[in-house]
Amino acid sequence: MANPSNLKYATTHEWAKLDGDTVVVGITAFAVEQLTEPTYLELPAVGTALAPGGKFGVIESYKSTSDLYSPVAGTVVERNDPLTGDPKPVYDDAFGAGWMLKIKLSPGATLDHLLSAEQYDQQLATEGH
Structure with a gap:
């Protein structure tokens, strides 16, 4: 699965999508492939x-x-x-129904430090994936 160009990527294989002052977060298809089918997911409480x-x-x-x-x-x-009851959507639709969190950005926080899809693809290639 291609990494969507409208998202930003962390070197730790999470993706981020800016929506106003909120960021939707999930894990990449590559991360899901490495796990195979997820069986358990633990997420932080709202307000964390x-x-x-x-x-x-x-x-x-x-x-x-x-x-x-x-x-x-x-x-x-x-x-x-x-x-948290059934993490299968993470496997089936990592960039859609498999989103995990919505995070309200801290004042002054940006996504500028994250990778573009092209940069993330280059990271995967450099790592031999």
Whole structure:
């Protein structure tokens, strides 16, 4: 699956989509492929303050467990709660129904430090993926 060009990407394989002063966050198709089908997802509570690069949750599959990292600074304003009971949409639609959090950006926070789709693809190629 191609990485959508309208998103920004963290080197830790999360994606971010700016919507006003809120950022929608999920994990990339590459991350999902590495996990195989997710079996468990832990997300932070609404109101949790996050720092860029700070751990915000855990995703597990039969194959592995991975920490999830916030691509931006802000406060969780919404969680995709159905995923905590059934994380299959993360596998089926990583860039759509598989979104995990909505984060209200901290004052002055931006997405400028994140990678474009092209830069993220280059990172994957450099890592041998």
